[in-house]
Amino acid sequence: MPLTYAEMNKLYTVKRVTGKDEVRAHLATLGFVEGSQVKVIQSIDGNLIVDIKGVRVALDESLARRVLV
C-alpha cells in the first residue's frame, strides 16, 4: 500500500518506489529504496514526516503516494 495509508509510529519496509524519473532517483539517495525500514512520525493530509534510515524526512503527498510499503 502507499505510504500515505501507513499507520503512525509503526515500522514498515519499503517494497517499491513507483515512477521512473529523477525524482525517484532523488528519493533513492535519501534512502527510499526497496528494503529500507520506514516509520511515519507525522501525517497531515497525506503530507508526511517519516523516519528513514535514522533520518527525519518531510515529503508531500504526491511523493508519499509513490512509496509502496
Next chain:
Amino acid sequence: MIIALAGNPNSGKTTLFNNLTGGSQYVGNWPGVTVEKKDGKLKGHPDVTIQDLPGIYSLSPYSLEEVVARQYLVNEKPDAIINIIDGTNIERNLYLTTQLLELEIPMILAINMIDLVRKNGDQINVKKLENDLGCKVIEMSALKGENALEVAEAAIQMVQEHTGIPQNPHVFTGSVEHALAHIEESIEPIVGSKGLRWFAVKVFERDERAIREMGLSKEILDHVESHIRDCEKELDDDAESIITSQRYDYIAKVMLECVKKKRARGELSVSDKIDKIVTNRILGLPIFFAIMWFVYYVSVSTLGTWMTDWTNDVLFGEIIPPAVSTFCESVGMAGWLESLIVDGIIGGVGTVLGFVPQILLIFLFLAILEDCGYMARIAFVLGRIFRRFGLSGKSFIPILISTGCGVPGIMGTRTIENEKDRRMTIMLTTFIPCSAKTEIIAMITTEFFPGNVWVAWSMWVLSFLVIIFSGIALKKTKLFAGETAPFVMELPAYHFPSGKNVALRVWDRGKHFIVKAGTIIFSIVVIVWFLESFSWSLQLLDPETQLDQSILASIGGALAWIFAPLGFGSWQGTVAIITAEMAKETATSTVVMLAGKAGITSLFTPIAALSFMAMNLFDPPCIAAMSACMREMGDRKWGWIAIGYQFMLGYCLSLVIYQMGSWLFYGAAFGFGQIVAIVIIVAALYFIFRPVPQKQINTQTAEA
C-alpha cells in the same frame, strides 16, 4: 593545494570550514544553507585552500546546488577530499561516500558530531570501517573543535606523500560487478585509469551528461549496452535502481560490521516527540504565529522600544547632538558644516542606528529558532498551504532567509528544482520584511502607535498573506501555470541552540547593518541633506522656514501627485519612498531629517503612516535585491516582470489601506478614492478565486 569539503546537507561542512579557516560563514540548522562554493585559506597554512561545497546527497545531480558540487569534484579535481558524515546518521551519509570513493581522489572520511554519537551510546569501529571502505577514517566534532585540525593535517600529509587514494571497496556484486568490469575495459583507453570505476558506473546508469562529457563513441556504447541489458533482465529492475540498491546493500553490510546503535529502531526520540506537537495538524500554524507574535512583542513593542527610545531620544537626542554642536561652535565651524554634521549625518545615520537594538533582538530570536531546528519544521507545516497555491514547501527556505536580507534569500532559491517555482519564489520572497524593512516597521509602530502590540506583528502577518495570495493568483496566470514540484526535505534533529552560532548569525546581520549605515546610508544622507539645504541657486536655506524652496522640495513636489492617493502626497513622503529604493533604511532617516524639529508625526496622519509603511514594505526591494533578482532570473524580461509586479502590488495595497482606512476608521467621506480601492479589492479577489483557466489545464495535460 586544494582540499574540498564534501558531504550531505547539514552534516557540518560549514562549521568545519569556519573552524579550519577562521571564517564566519553562516551556518544554519537546515539543508541548503550553502548554495555556492566558497573557499578560504587553512589557518597557519597559506598554501592550502579549503573549498566548502554545497551539501549533496549524491553525485547524481538533482538540484542546482548538487550540479555545482558534482561539476567541481568530477571536473576540477581537488587534491584531496574531506568527506564529512553525520555520525548520528551514518547509513544515509555513506551513500555519497561510496560514490566519492570511486573518484580515486585522496580522501578522508571525517565522522562528525562524534560527541552526539557518544552521548547516544552508539559505537563505531573506526579500524574496521577503514578496512571495509579502504580509506582513512577520523572521528571529530566540528562544533566542539575536536580533531578538526587533525583532519586537515592528515589530508595535507596524504597529498604530500601521494597516499590516501581510496582502494575501491567491493560495493557491487555478481553480474553487476561483471558488467562494470567489462565497461571499464572498454572505456579505459578513452577516459584513463583515474576514477575509472566512477565513469563505468555512470555509463552503466546511462547518465547522459556524464557520457556526453566522456565523449564515448557509439560503437562502445552499443557494445556495453548488451551487458547492461543482461543485468536489468536478471535483476528485473532498471540500471539506475540496480546501482542504488547495491550501494545500500553494501552499506547495510558495513553498518552491521562497524556500527552498534543503542536506541532500538522504532522508539520515539525527543525530536520526534517535539515534532508531534509543533507540526500538529491543528496546532502547528497557531504555534508558529504565536511564537512570531511573541518575537515582535518583545523586540518591537516592549524591550526593544525601551532600548530604541534610549538610543534615539537620549543618545542621539540629548547626548551626542548638543555635545557636537557645542564643539562645532567652540572651534568656530561654519554654520552649514555644523548643520551637515548635526542635522544631516548624526540625525540621519543616527536614526538608522537608533533602531539597531530592535533589529538585533528580532535577529536574536530568529537565530535561536533557526539554530534549534524549529524553522525547518515550518517548511513542512506551511508546505501544505504553499502546495495549495502551487509553490512547494521548499519556497519557504528562501523566504526565511529573506527575513535577514533579500539578497541571500533570492540566491537561496537555487535549491528549488522547478524553474517556474524558482522564478515565482524570487518574485515573492522579498515581500517578507528584511532587517531594513523591519526598521521601518519599528519606526512607524514606535512613533505612531506607541504601546500597540499588534501593529508590528500584523505587518509581518500581512506580508505572509501577500506572499500566499500572490502565489495563488500568479499560479493561475499563463506565466507560472504548471505542475507543482514535489517537496521532499530532510529535517535536522533538534538541538540546543549553540551560543556561538546564534551570536555569529546576529553579528553577521548587525555588522551588515552597521557597515551599510557607514557607507550607502551615509552617502544618501549627505545627498539628501545637500538637496534639502540648498535652493536651485545654491543658496543655503534656513531649515526652520525655507525648506520649501529647496531642490529636494521641488523634485519631490513634482512627483508627489503619484503618492497623493496613498495619503502621503507631500514632497517629504515622496522623497522618502525614492531614497528607500537605494536602501530601505533610508526611509526612516529621510523622514526624520525632512521632518526636522517638528518630528515625523507632523508629516503623516496615522493612517497615512500605515500606508507609507505598506508602500515601503511591498514595493520593489532595494537596489541590491533588485539586481540580485535580475541576475538570478537569468533574463531581463523576468526581472522587470518581478519589479513591475512588486510596484503595482505595493501601490495598490497602500491605496486600499489609506482609502478604506480613512473612510472606515477616520471618518473620511466616501468618494472617488474609495471607489478605486473597492475596484482594486474586487480585482484582487477575482484573480485569487477565479477558476484555473481551461486553456492551461489543457496545456498541462499535453505537457504531461
